[in-house]
Amino acid sequence: MADVRVSAVVVTYDALPWIERCLDSLSGVETVVVDNGSRDGTVAFVRERFPDVRVIESENRGLGAGWNIGLHATSSPYVLLLNADAWLLEGALGRLVDFAEARPRAAVVGPRLLDPDGTLQRSVRGFPTLWRLATEYLFLRKLAPRSTALNAFYAGGFDHDEVRDVEVVMGACMLLRREAVESVGDCDEDYFLFSEETDWCYRFREAGWKVVFFPGAECVHVGGASHGGRMFRENVRGHLRFLSKHHGDAYAERARKLLRAATSLRGLLFRGDRGRMYRETADWLGTASIPELLDR
Numbered sequence: 001m002a003d004v005r006v007s008a009v010v011v012t013y014d015a016l017p018w019i020e021r022c023l024d025s026l027s028g029v030e031t032v033v034v035d036n037g038s039r040d041g042t043v044a045f046v047r048e049r050f051p052d053v054r055v056i057e058s059e060n061r062g063l064g065a066g067w068n069i070g071l072h073a074t075s076s077p078y079v080l081l082l083n084a085d086a087w088l089l090e091g092a093l094g095r096l097v098d099f100a101e102a103r104p105r106a107a108v109v110g111p112r113l114l115d116p117d118g119t120l121q122r123s124v125r126g127f128p129t130l131w132r133l134a135t136e137y138l139f140l141r142k143l144a145p146r147s148t149a150l151n152a153f154y155a156g157g158f159d160h161d162e163v164r165d166v167e168v169v170m171g172a173c174m175l176l177r178r179e180a181v182e183s184v185g186d187c188d189e190d191y192f193l194f195s196e197e198t199d200w201c202y203r204f205r206e207a208g209w210k211v212v213f214f215p216g217a218e219c220v221h222v223g224g225a226s227h228g229g230r231m232f233r234e235n236v237r238g239h240l241r242f243l244s245k246h247h248g249d250a251y252a253e254r255a256r257k258l259l260r261a262a263t264s265l266r267g268l269l270f271r272g273d274r275g276r277m278y279r280e281t282a283d284w285l286g287t288a289s290i291p292e293l294l295d296r
Contacts (some may be wrong), residue, residue, distance in 0.1 A: 003029065006078040006097050006175070009070030011063055014040040015084035018222060023050050025087035029080075032070045036060035062192035063171070071181065079181075083172040085222040086113075092217035096175045099214050107180030107209035108201060110169025111217035112160055121221055124155035124213050125168035127202055128195075128239045130255055137262035166213050167205070171197030173219040180209045188245075190294075193231055195238030202246060233281050236263070241294050252290045260285035 007030040010022060019042060023031065031053045035043050037060040046055055058069055067081055078097055082088070092111055100109050113121040126132055132153040135141045141151040148157050158164065174197065184203045187196050201211045236259055244252035260282050267279035285293070 007074035007076040008080040010082050010084055011066030012042050012084045014038045015042045016040045018085040021087045022084050032073045034066040034069045036066055064187035064191050064196035065189040068186045077178055079176045081174050086172050087220050089218045095217040105210045106212045107177050107204040108211045109175040109214050111219045112215040113219055113221045123170040124166045126152040127167050164213050165210050168198050168201045172221040194235040195242050232277050244290055249290045
């Protein structure tokens, strides 16, 4: 029998390599697929292979916009947001919902994520700050990866083995409480890809809700399958948008200068496509002020 407490939303963009396994793991659950303009036959495949799944075709306005479309197409008390390159392990969804039921102030519950080979994928994050960006982009976290001082951005020292209130869980798989979403509003569609879940988690916590990591449910996540690591600049833009929105343009401007220096350094250290990606990002960071960069 389907669990009427929860629906699932999957946003797709050229998702054929993984979408079958993703949707198989949601069997029996009301599921909405929001397709952001796939050109690889994803929509036709889903409609033929999963006739009970509702497919909504949309222009590609980003991941957060797709999430919002799916949320508004459902009405259950809980909504699971699941990446197209991720799939739940057996019993995970029921355990997530049961856990959320026992934690009435939990707006977001994130499961333990695993790489396809079964190893842990670190999914707890910290909110970006100038210091945390410095520890990441200047490789300082490599000096002490288990230190909260040098690796708070990736929850250093936390082994993902216990229930914990956290700042952010990765949006690859997260259970949302609809009541909480209604209290703080939709996902901010100004984020195209990256940092949209960070912004949402921040807003939930500011409103008095909890973001909770729950290792009692597990999900496999391929990671980067939708963009193949090709959107580094968009990742940097997401950091700056978050800092500008929540800490002001002056603070974000200091972060811009830091990130420009860090990506310039990386561009010198790395060769090939990776080095070129860093150099191009550094050049972009030097072209304009924060408001102009965020509009591009």
